[in-house]
Amino acid sequence: MSADSAADRAGVTASIERLFRNTAVAIRGALTRRDGRVTLGGSGLAYFLLYLVGLRHLGFGPSGYEVSVVSNPLTRAFRQVGPFQWEPIALVVVGPVELLVAPLNVLLGAVLALLVGLNLAVSVVAWRGPSACRLGPGAGTAAGLPGLLSGFACCGPTILLVVGVQASAGILALFQWLLPVTIVALLGTLLWVGSRVEAA
Secondary structure, three states, X not given: OHHHHHHHHHHHHHHHHHHHHHHHHHXXXXXXXXXXXXXXXXXXXXXXXXXHHHOOOEEEEEEEEEEEEOOXXXXXXXXXXXXXXXXXXXXXXXXXXXXXXXXXXXXHHHHHHHHHHXXXXXXXXXXXXXXXXXXXXXHHHHHHHHXXXXXXXXXXXXXXXXXXXXXXXXXXXXXXXXXXXXXXXXHHHXXXXXXXXXXX
């Protein structure tokens, strides 16, 4: 019985390793093409900027040049002001552009932007040239969906304010779950694409 369970565990481990290896093949295949790299860079940067705008950390104000840092920035950088949101520790003004710098928000936004960009890059390449990623048909559409839907994770409450919806506590509580769900969905679709990679 123990030999069978050990063989089962070995089989599951091998399947997981193959899934991650195939996902890496799909990502590498997408990034060897110019359209994949452009999609990654363009969509990742656009998402990152929209993420900061959604948090109200990036915007426009009076023109000027300034860099100011709060007192005790290391402690305040880890102070949460909301679900998956941390306190800004610096203000950077360059011309009319104002940026509130919260390192953990920047890191989280960069991770999300990378995942969104990778999903869309694989999606575009799978649609335009699936052989580059050794993908079967239909992988491209599914890979792109979480990337398109993930914008609600950061700025759901802001969207509600903009459209003037009176949000109940239940709706606002729902938005705090969108970020982890988004990350799981983005990773899940990348792994699903990996499962569609055909052996060489």
